[in-house]
Amino acid sequence: MSALSTGASTTSAGAAERTRQEQEDSVNETGEAAPTRADCVADSAGGLTFHISDWVRPQPGSYDDWSGALVLIRRGSVGSGDSEVRLPLGPIGDGRLQAALPSTVALPEGRWDVHVAYGEEEPQRLAPGLNDLRSLVDRRPGPSTSPLSVRIPYATKHGNLSLRSWRRAPHAEAGEIRLEEGAMAVHGRLHRVRDPAQWLDGAVLEARCRRDRDRLRTVPVTAEGAEFFCTLPFAELAGDWDGEREVWDLRLRSADAEQPSVRLARILDDVPDKKEIFTYPSTELTAPHGPVRVRPYYTRDNDLSVRVEAPA
Amino acid sequence: MTCPRGTSRIRGRRERMHISFLIHNAYGIGGTIRTTYNLARTLGEQHDVEIVSVFRHRDQPIFDPGPHVRLSHLVDIRKGSPTYDGADPDHARPAKVFPSSEGRYKQYSALTDRRIAEHLRQLEADVVVGTRPGLNVHIAREARRGPVRVGQEHLTLSTHSRGLKRALRGVYPRLDAVTTVTEADARTYRGQMRLPGVRIEAVPNSVPEPGLEPADGTGKWVVAAGRLAPVKRYDLLIRAFAKVSAARPDWRLRIYGGGAQHDALRALIDELGLYNHVFLMGPANPLDPEWAKGSIAAVTSSLESFGMTIVEAMRCGLPVVSTDCPHGPAEIIDNGVDGRLVPSGDADAVAGALLDLINNDELRQQMGQAALKDAARFDPSRVAGRYDSLFADLVARSGLRGTLHRARGGLLSGALVTKDSLRKVRPA
Numbered sequence: 237m238s239a240l241s242t243g244a245s246t247t248s249a250g251a252a253e254r255t256r257q258e259q260e261d262s263v264n265e266t267g268e269a270a271p272t273r274a275d276c277v278a279d280s281a282g283g284l285t286f287h288i289s290d291w292v293r294p295q296p297g298s299y300d301d302w303s304g305a306l307v308l309i310r311r312g313s314v315g316s317g318d319s320e321v322r323l324p325l326g327p328i329g330d331g332r333l334q335a336a337l338p339s340t341v342a343l344p345e346g347r348w349d350v351h352v353a354y355g356e357e358e359p360q361r362l363a364p365g366l367n368d369l370r371s372l373v374d375r376r377p378g379p380s381t382s383p384l385s386v387r388i389p390y391a392t393k394h395g396n397l398s399l400r401s402w403r404r405a406p407h408a409e410a411g412e413i414r415l416e417e418g419a420m421a422v423h424g425r426l427h428r429v430r431d432p433a434q435w436l437d438g439a440v441l442e443a444r445c446r447r448d449r450d451r452l453r454t455v456p457v458t459a460e461g462a463e464f465f466c467t468l469p470f471a472e473l474a475g476d477w478d479g480e481r482e483v484w485d486l487r488l489r490s491a492d493a494e495q496p497s498v499r500l501a502r503i504l505d506d507v508p509d510k511k512e513i514f515t516y517p518s519t520e521l522t523a524p525h526g527p528v529r530v531r532p533y534y535t536r537d538n539d540l541s542v543r544v545e546a547p548a
Numbered sequence: 549m550t551c552p553r554g555t556s557r558i559r560g561r562r563e564r565m566h567i568s569f570l571i572h573n574a575y576g577i578g579g580t581i582r583t584t585y586n587l588a589r590t591l592g593e594q595h596d597v598e599i600v601s602v603f604r605h606r607d608q609p610i611f612d613p614g615p616h617v618r619l620s621h622l623v624d625i626r627k628g629s630p631t632y633d634g635a636d637p638d639h640a641r642p643a644k645v646f647p648s649s650e651g652r653y654k655q656y657s658a659l660t661d662r663r664i665a666e667h668l669r670q671l672e673a674d675v676v677v678g679t680r681p682g683l684n685v686h687i688a689r690e691a692r693r694g695p696v697r698v699g700q701e702h703l704t705l706s707t708h709s710r711g712l713k714r715a716l717r718g719v720y721p722r723l724d725a726v727t728t729v730t731e732a733d734a735r736t737y738r739g740q741m742r743l744p745g746v747r748i749e750a751v752p753n754s755v756p757e758p759g760l761e762p763a764d765g766t767g768k769w770v771v772a773a774g775r776l777a778p779v780k781r782y783d784l785l786i787r788a789f790a791k792v793s794a795a796r797p798d799w800r801l802r803i804y805g806g807g808a809q810h811d812a813l814r815a816l817i818d819e820l821g822l823y824n825h826v827f828l829m830g831p832a833n834p835l836d837p838e839w840a841k842g843s844i845a846a847v848t849s850s851l852e853s854f855g856m857t858i859v860e861a862m863r864c865g866l867p868v869v870s871t872d873c874p875h876g877p878a879e880i881i882d883n884g885v886d887g888r889l890v891p892s893g894d895a896d897a898v899a900g901a902l903l904d905l906i907n908n909d910e911l912r913q914q915m916g917q918a919a920l921k922d923a924a925r926f927d928p929s930r931v932a933g934r935y936d937s938l939f940a941d942l943v944a945r946s947g948l949r950g951t952l953h954r955a956r957g958g959l960l961s962g963a964l965v966t967k968d969s970l971r972k973v974r975p976a
Contacts, residue, residue: 275759366834368760370841373767395608412824506841513827517818 272352273365274306274397278506280371282339282385284399287332288325288352288362306335307351307359308399310344318344325352339385343401345537350389350397364389364397369506377427377504381405384428390508400508402538404428406435408464408488408498410540413532415517419469420532420542424500425462426488432462438491441466441500443473443484443542451476457488464488470530473544474523481545500540510534520547565939566596568673568695570664570683572652574601574619577610577833578775579856580679580702583753585611590754590932592616600667602660602683610833622663633659645689649711650682665690675939681708681716684726688719696942697723702753703853704733704875705740717741724942727751727935729854732875749938752879754931755859755923758836762865762920763843765913768799770902771842771866773835773857774849776807776828781871781893783809785848786816786826788898793825796906800824801846804838806831839864843912844905848898852876862886862923867915869901880926886918 275287286306304325313319321343325335337343351359367389377384383405392398405428414421422441429435436459445451453472458465473484487497502510511534518531529547534540571584588597597617604621613619623639624631633639641658642648645665650656664683668676668690676695678684684699691697699720705713705728720726725747728734734750737743770789774780782803789801803813803826810828817826832838835857839845845861847870852858855876858868862880870877872889881887888904890897905912924930 366759366837368837368840370763370767370837373769373841414824507829513829515814516823 271363274362275365276389277368278372284337286335289332303355305353307353308348311347345402348399362397364391372506375504386503388508402503406498408500409504410500410502419467421467424464435490440489442487442489446483474521474528477523477525479525484542486540501538503538510538565674567675569599569677571601571679573603574599575606575609586754586928588617589614590928646682647715649709674943685719688722696946698725699723701728705736730875730879751934753854754928755863755926756928758864763840765843765916767843769842770801770844770846772846773804776805776809779851781848781850784895788895790820791899792902801826802829804829804832849873855880859926862919865916865920867919886922
């Protein structure tokens with residue numbers, strides 16, 4: 237019906253041309269191959285299962301050499317080892333394609349772009365469909381000493397599907413943070429050590445200045461099983477502040493010098509980027525250098541740090 | 549005698565109709581846009597459906613129109629696009645057809661007036677559907693003879709300014725039907741507007757069945773979603789949640805959405821010391837996976853023209869605690885059965901209802917099940933079925949009118965001719 241438009245229009249040729257152009261645009265838009273979407277379901281162990289509903293079946297008889305794959309490519313790692321993971325992708329009973337990323341497949345920390353590839357074809361980016369991540373919310377991993385796998389699928393700024401991955405052993409999960417009387421009180425839980433209570437016995441919270449790594453503050457940690465508590469007075473960080481913006485990174489250090497220290501982080505849920513969502517009020521103090529503002533925050537990697545800077 | 553045009557369409561409701569939606573911006577995100585896509589997709593399974601967007605500000609739409617719905621635009625405002633229209637001098641001149649009393653008037657221009665008029669004059673559809681008052685005015689004044697003209701009201705008559713009501717009163721008689729999203733608003737239209745011969749029908753917004761399992765009601769999360777705008781009263785929800793978390797610190801609240809209130813709400817959360825319990829999650833699309841993580845949904849708006857999020861949450865198996873604000877919530881929630889209605893603006897009542905559900909696992913589960921069942925009436929198939937019948941009736945009626953129209957030179961009285969041609973009058 238819309239083909240009538242150029243004839244019916246009494247307006248200028250330019251407008252008719254525009255109308256024609258729009259119709260072509262709209263045809264292109266519907267005809268344009270939208271990026272394939274993948275749905276993703278997370279299990280509480282850290283495994284992910286991907287499903288693709290919208291795909292073209294190969295010709296009958298060609299199933300023998302079916303070779304679909306879900307390809308994960310780590311961002312910023314082109315050419316290095318450990319930068320690509322291929323997962324077999326095949327049809328299941330309900331007609332969808334399925335690929336699984338079990339928690340046991342080691343996926344180094346970082347951001348992984350999710351692609352689909354058939355045979356020798358160039359991998360194509362996938363778009364996120366439904367990400368069912370309910371089993372990641374309030375995740376409580378069981379006791380184990382193998383590395384803790386966390387993979388959170390998310391939509392990138394450009395609308396593509398990527399995964400945020402962490403792999404930590406041990407792992408110190410930050411929980412509630414209370415800001416009271418010029419200090420931050422942190423409650424957390426230690427995962428993936430053989431005996432958390434023993435590990436935490438006599439442990440300290442260590443704050444290290446990122447700019448000047450020799451500046452180090454420690455406060456004692458109390459523990460109850462795998463749970464730990466500590467209070468970091470901000471005056472400790474502001475005491476020799478010189479007016480420059482500073483960041484202090486927080487780690488737990490065991491009394492056993494053999495044990496590596498553990499970064500405090502918040503990764504046991506479904507939120508890929510904590511920085512803008514888990515935010516905390518700032519505390520203003522008077523330091524020897526002058527007024528100073530201190531605020532805990534999560535870094536882009538969801539590690540817990542404290543920022544010390546001049547008030548705005 | 550040749551078969552008059554329209555006869556084939558009279559024959560029954562199963563005839564394929566060409567339905568054309570006119571929308572402000574099909575590339576954005578929002579309740580009207582979402583519900584238009586839902587409706588268009590479903591109608592598109594049986595009819596020839598297009599969505600015409602006045603504006604286009606991005607390359608891809610946020611929502612998927614599906615395989616059967618055509619999407620096009622009239623004014624390209626993508627900076628850097630080869631067909632960018634924003635620099636057209638007419639776009640800097642004020643609109644004359646789009647009413648100045650309409651909330652979006654500032655975005656409209658002489659250029660939109662012209663493009664919309666051209667589109668409507670050449671549109672060969674059976675049904676043309678406007679999705680906001682200003683566009684309904686365009687349709688009433690400018691659609692060519694032939695298509696049935698339907699004006700949707702996605703907000704409510706009572707929230708329009710006096711000036712806009714006056715503008716609508718002047719031209720809505722030229723529509724064939726006005727649809728509202730609540731019975732309450734349909735009553736207001738019938739009571740306050742003189743629209744003889746215009747069918748006024750309440751058809752609720754549709755919400756598709758989620759593509760994932762419903763919530764199991766075990767997560768200790770309350771979920772809310774919507775623009776962070778004053779009308780949503782998230783300040784009230786946050787204050788109510790201060791009482792909730794004092795009694796049940798193991799429960800927490802997630803609020804999805806973006807908007808101008810973000811910083812004020814953030815400050816309120818910090819002031820109330822709720823930063824471990826209340827989280828501003830930012831916008832999420834799709835929302836269903838987020839509802840499924842919760843066990844109760846909360847709506848504390850002072851006004852909900854319909855209440856899409858209420859239905860969405862219910863379709864995911866969540867009982868909803870909502871303020872009993874005008875107009876939608878009371879037409880969606882069966883109080884005490886599949887959710888709770890509490891007085892508007894009352895933080896204690898909101899907290900009380902939330903705690904009733906938090907403290908009673910069995911009641912919560914039961915209401916969640918009831919919500920799932922009761923919300924099925926908003927399935928797009930049922931809602932589109934109501935639009936399908938409405939459109940088919942209107943098309944049949946207009947086909948009949950068209951037949952009479954063609955015959956009237958020989959047969960009809962002058963009075964009827966006058967009335968009919970008045971109805972068809974076009975602006976100069």
